Amino acid sequence: MLPQASTIAPHIDSLYNFIFWISLISFVGVVAAMVYFIIRYHRSRWDPFKTPYITGHSAMETSVSVGLFILVMVIFAWGWKDYKKIVSPPQNSLEISVLGHQWFWEFEYANGKKLTNELVVPKGRPVKLIMSSADVIHSFFVPNFRLKQDLVPGTYTTLWFQATQTGEHPVFCAEYCGTGHSKMLAKVKVVEPTEYARWEKEEKKEKGLNPAEVGKELFTKKGCNVCHTVTGQALIGPSLLGIFGKNEELADGKKIQVDENYLRESLMQPQAKLVKGFPPVMPTFQGTLTDEEVNAVIAYIKSLK
Numbered sequence: 001m002l003p004q005a006s007t008i009a010p011h012i013d014s015l016y017n018f019i020f021w022i023s024l025i026s027f028v029g030v031v032a033a034m035v036y037f038i039i040r041y042h043r044s045r046w047d048p049f050k051t052p053y054i055t056g057h058s059a060m061e062t063s064v065s066v067g068l069f070i071l072v073m074v075i076f077a078w079g080w081k082d083y084k085k086i087v088s089p090p091q092n093s094l095e096i097s098v099l100g101h102q103w104f105w106e107f108e109y110a111n112g113k114k115l116t117n118e119l120v121v122p123k124g125r126p127v128k129l130i131m132s133s134a135d136v137i138h139s140f141f142v143p144n145f146r147l148k149q150d151l152v153p154g155t156y157t158t159l160w161f162q163a164t165q166t167g168e169h170p171v172f173c174a175e176y177c178g179t180g181h182s183k184m185l186a187k188v189k190v191v192e193p194t195e196y197a198r199w200e201k202e203e204k205k206e207k208g209l210n211p212a213e214v215g216k217e218l219f220t221k222k223g224c225n226v227c228h229t230v231t232g233q234a235l236i237g238p239s240l241l242g243i244f245g246k247n248e249e250l251a252d253g254k255k256i257q258v259d260e261n262y263l264r265e266s267l268m269q270p271q272a273k274l275v276k277g278f279p280p281v282m283p284t285f286q287g288t289l290t291d292e293e294v295n296a297v298i299a300y301i302k303s304l305k
Helices: 009-040 058-087 193-202 211-221 260-268 291-303
Strands: 094-101 104-108 114-116 118-122 127-133 138-142 147-151 157-161 167-173 186-191 247-249 255-257
Touching: 009 058, 058 157, 094 118, 094 138, 094 147, 094 291, 104 118, 114 118, 118 193, 127 138, 127 147, 147 157, 186 193, 211 291, 260 291
Parallel strands: 094 127, 118 186
Antiparallel strands: 094 104, 104 114, 127 157, 138 147, 138 167, 167 186, 247 255
């Protein structure tokens, strides 16, 4: 039995065990019924030239169908309850960026520290991973946490967990991504909160800027400040102050929440979702910004509280 090293792991195991035992009992029942009917209604016990006519039983057929439907709905409701827990990270989560490459994992912290194939997190604190891929589809899989999420080029996916056991927990790529797929290994190193605070202080970058500061420089360098302010005042484009997490009304009347994917799409395909009241004049940054630079610009916009 794998260790249940996250808060969601016991819930996933409970549902899995329920489905396993229901399936096992059903399998035994079906096989037992087959053996019984083979023996009880074997042709040698009847006229070999006449097959007995067996009528249906509407009440039994209906009760079996209803019973199976209820069972499936119980499994669905149970799974949906756990799924909502997985996709709804707490507000105070520690955010870490994950970038999948052929064939290694890159983790970047808010202070700009980057690690390769090692993710250091504190025990007992929710951790939100904001993930993307630099090349092909990868899948971030931590068996001890019972969690897995695909990384898709050109978009962001998220995964959150709260580790409950210190130690090192292996990470695998669960989506075939090329010849080095089997070697795309990493580990999640879970430490006590005090040790993490000490590690974070020791590992803080001595030189350079964190992603938000890099994004701020790019914001000016790429001329974003010509159309967007960070003070709340609208120019040619909407102000970016406090925009992250806000619901924006689009030109077609629909509303959309400003998240990482919306911001990325606005940089790469600015005409895809136009904010109501603003002209379609923003140029695309497709091909002019790297994945790291896009992450930095988004980190800067998220920091504009």
